[in-house]
Amino acid sequence: MSQEPEAGIVVPSYRGAERLPVLFDALAAQTPSSPAFEAVVVIDGIDDGSVALVEAERRFPVRHVLFPENRGRVAALNAGFAESRAQVLIRCDDDLVPGPDYVRGHVEAHRGAPCGMVGLYLNTSPASRYREVYGRHADESLRAGAYAEPSRAWRYWAGNCSLTRETWERIGPYDPRYRLYGWEDVDYGYRLHRAGIPVRLDPALETEHRVAAVTTAGRAQRAAHAGAARRLFEHLHGTAVLPPAVPPLSPWNALVRGASRVVGRDPRAWGSRVDRLLGRVPRPVATKLVALTVEAAGVAGYRAPDSAREVF
Structure with a gap:
């Protein structure tokens, strides 16, 4: 060469x-x-x-x-x-x-x-x-x-x-x-x-x-960190260039918002609980459990005041 x-x-x-x-x-x-x-x-x-x-x-x-x-x-x-x-x-x-x-x-x-x-x-x-x-x-x-x-x-x-x-x-x-x-x-x-x-x-x-995130626990933890980091992006560039971080109201999104208050306390721990359930519940239920945990973790990270202070 x-x-x-x-x-x-x-x-x-x-x-x-x-x-x-x-x-x-x-x-x-x-x-x-x-x-x-x-x-x-x-x-x-x-x-x-x-x-x-x-x-x-x-x-x-x-x-x-x-x-x-x-x-x-x-x-x-x-x-x-x-x-x-x-x-x-x-x-x-x-x-x-x-x-x-x-x-x-x-x-x-x-x-x-x-x-x-x-x-x-x-x-x-x-x-x-x-x-x-x-x-x-x-x-x-x-x-x-x-x-x-x-x-x-x-x-x-x-x-x-x-x-x-x-x-x-x-x-x-x-x-x-x-x-x-x-x-x-x-x-x-x-x-x-x-x-x-x-x-x-x-x-x-x-x-x-x-890919490194190969479990619900790992994916939820990353979603929480990414939600918090998004606050810095919005601080620098405004909120108009992206869809809203906290989803508009619908039956599913209301569930995500509610779950974020619980999942956000420890996203990895809640993800681990879901991982232990995945083999015990039907596939459609397992899919919804993972999606709910990951999306709730992202909303929790975005909303968390401690996370916002960390990125600014």
Whole structure:
């Protein structure tokens, strides 16, 4: 490969020693005609063997940035984007498994006018009752909704996206005020959109994602954190650009609002209770229980005054 990479793959990683080998194998298997690329792995404060993995990799150019302490995903992303020498900057989370045309697809997207390019996740996880009754359908619904609203593609800026260095320097880094789980991505996508830079979804860039939230407990905890982080987004950008966080009244939404007062006390604990029930109740009931818990956790996180103080 050339010493001057056209693409820079930025990999934020926290305790990623078990995930990085799979990612490295996928990057090493890029088609021979792929543009020259480098990878920058930002190890976020804990070296669990990740440094040795990076230093041992010889199949493609890769180096690391090691934080002396955990600083969070936003800091890791900003450090990686600043470190890369490439003209096309690709964010690739360490739990992705890119296909052989991954680098070429992202680079080709930037041959014309400036844009932000997004490949949606194809979430994979071990078979489980949670995935059977909720996880798979939720993933499919998200992708279908994303493609149905191309004008709102900026909402799906996440762990598989790219832009040029020129665009990065114009928009600036990810906002370090996002400290909880989620919304630093939506914030960045919206900043691109607001600057007149179109954000596009490319089905050819859909990428396998070894999803971390594989239980109701894990999904509910993330929903609560994301609900709280949304408060910061609204503080910065207003409430008009998104559907309301607290759903309008309907029989189901009234149930979600009521459940949020209970689930919000400990979303993970309530999610664990639901997980224990999933194998004992009919599938339609199990699906509703998971949906109610996740949606209620999101509303609770959004409403919680302590969470609001945390993000501001």
